[in-house]
Amino acid sequence: ETGVTQTPRHLVMGMTNKKSLKCEQHLGHNAMYWYKQSAKKPLELMFVYSLEERVENNSVPSRFSPECPNSSHLFLHLHTLQPEDSALYLCASSQDSLAGANTGELFFGEGSRLTVL
Amino acid sequence: GQNIDQPTEMTATEGAIVQINCTYQTSGFNGLFWYQQHAGEAPTFLSYNVLDGLEEKGRFSSFLSRSKGYSYLLLKELQMKDSASYLCARRDPPNSGYALNFGKGTSLLVTP
Numbered sequence: 001e002t003g004v005t006q007t008p009r010h011l012v013m014g015m016t017n018k019k020s021l022k023c024e025q026h027l028g029h030n031a032m033y034w035y036k037q038s039a040k041k042p043l044e045l046m047f048v049y050s051l052e053e054r055v056e057n058n059s060v061p062s063r064f065s066p067e068c069p070n071s072s073h074l075f076l077h078l079h080t081l082q083p084e085d086s087a088l089y090l091c092a093s094s095q096d097s098l099a100g101a102n103t104g105e106l107f108f109g110e111g112s113r114l115t116v117l
Numbered sequence: 118g119q120n121i122d123q124p125t126e127m128t129a130t131e132g133a134i135v136q137i138n139c140t141y142q143t144s145g146f147n148g149l150f151w152y153q154q155h156a157g158e159a160p161t162f163l164s165y166n167v168l169d170g171l172e173e174k175g176r177f178s179s180f181l182s183r184s185k186g187y188s189y190l191l192l193k194e195l196q197m198k199d200s201a202s203y204l205c206a207r208r209d210p211p212n213s214g215y216a217l218n219f220g221k222g223t224s225l226l227v228t229p
Contacts, residue, residue: 033216040221042218042219042221042222043204043206045217045218050215090159096215103150103165104215105150105162106150106217107162108159108160109159111159
């Protein structure tokens with residue numbers, strides 16, 4: 001496995017369900033991110049973890065709950081979602097340091113397409 | 118996304134040159150990125166600018182003017198496979214975890 005992998009790729013859930021999205025990075029990075037991508041909108045930053053500590057929470061509703069057990073894994077736990085939460089959820093990782101030639105670019109996974117009924 | 122503005126759609130002809138512009142809020146600027154995203158796929162990194170000037174990488178070049186809060190992505194010798202969305206992104210200051218804030222993207226259609 002290389003890069004950033006996300007599972008599941010597609011998820012359909014009811015508003016009362018509880019589910020989780022999983023992200024794993026094999027790049028040795030120390031920062032991980034969750035973004036939401038909806039049609040006609042910019043990529044929206046949801047959560048940032050640097051060295052397994054959450055450093056950013058962009059006023060995301062509590063029905064989204066992130067978890068970062070180690071620097072390689074990131075989860076997004078979903079509970080009592082709304083239909084407007086249907087979107088593509090993208091995970092990304094980066095090396096959280098601008099030393100040397102590192103640009104700090106984000107490497108994205110393929111995303112989890114979520115549909116809330 | 119933090120006043121990052123880019124055109125919504127552009128159309129260009131195969132073999133031609135196209136320039137996609139991006140303007141952004143200058144306060145707290147810490148780097149400017151361009152990503153390419155094909156439909157149904159992950160965004161992939163194209164270029165990075167932190168100093169003024171032009172960065173060239175094959176058929177793609179990116180320009181930055183920090184004082185004007187302006188960048189452009191230049192695509193030369195367009196190919197059909199260049200049809201995609203092009204995302205301009207500004208990096209946050211370090212106290213926000215080096216996250217990127219994205220514009221809405223420019224959907225480029227390359228026609229024969």
